[in-house]
Amino acid sequence: MPKFSVCIPAYKSRFLKECIESVLAQSFADFELIILNDSSPEPVAQIAAEFSDSRIRYYENEHNVGAVRLTDNWNKCLALAGGEYLVMMGDDDRMEPDFLREFSALIAAYPELDVYHCRSLIIDDEGQPRQLTPACPEYERVCDSIWHRLSQWRSQYISDFVYRTEALRQQGGFYSLPLAWGSDDITAYIATNGKGIAHTNKPVFNYRSNSLSISSSGNDLEKMRANLGYAEWLRAFLASHTPDASEQVVYHNLCEQQALFMQQRKRYTMALSMRHGLVSKLWLWIRHRGEFGLRLSDIAIAAVKSRGLRRRLSD
DSSP: OOSEEEEEEEOOOTTHHHHHHHHHTOSSOOEEEEEEEOSOSSSHHHHHHTOOOTTEEEEEOSSOOOSTTHHHHHHHHHHHOOSSEEEEOOTTOEEOTTHHHHHHHHHHHSTTOSEEEEEEEEEOTTSOEEEEOOOOOSEEOHHHHHHHHHTTOOOOOGGGEEEEHHHHHHTTSSOOOGGGTTHHHHHHHHHHTTTOEEEEEEEEEEEEOOTTSGGGSSOHHHHHHHHHHHHHHHHHHHHHOOOOGGGHHHHHHHHHHHHHHHHHHHHHHHHHHTTSOHHHHHHHHHHTHHHHTOOHHHHHHHHHHHHHHHHHHHO
């Protein structure tokens, strides 16, 4: 059994070769690389065939799963994985050469946990660094993790987490939400619950922020439907969770502020959508405000926030 299963559900081909090369260049060699071609019209198969490394296992979906049901691809990779620990890579992202070695050391320091996380470097289309995600404590419990994330003090991506494979299977795999919008959050929360999560502040993962990524494109209404599913999960979790003594204060804050946190998440989703076509997106959210419980003030605040997001991305 390899120590790690690195999985790439692949649809886009533009950065796929660079992604694969970054995995194969790892200084820690005990891993398998699973490439799952989501019936892509792009040359995913041809790019994968360029590599002859025996650690590569290549699969193809008979039919395209698509972005809306992205977690289906993640869970298929989970079913195929033979490693003790699992990493889910985006097809346009890349690892630093010591990614797996750094996580191996983190696992050795906290061997009882089921989930681990690293700080990330955000890069652009040319691979140039743009910013770092915030630093995290070395260890934390689930309520702290949720609180920091919902307070918008933390950025994280599916690929900067490493899971114990069997534990992830036992919890039902990756939590399904449309477009996987928030699926990485909730999957990590579930894995963190009970044991906690360990972080390394060494930025060994590179997240590529570009116009082709699901986080910056996709169906706006599906993202908002995912927000409703996120809120439903949070209500159920808080209602059943018995907090550790060290997280009592944060737990009660989450219980009291969960509606506000979800309102802020909806505003952020709208602001992202309004970066392009402000007027048309304003009308989109006005038309659907009843379906998603949006107030006109929420839409107006999101419109203002969208200007800041546009400026940030153009810097």
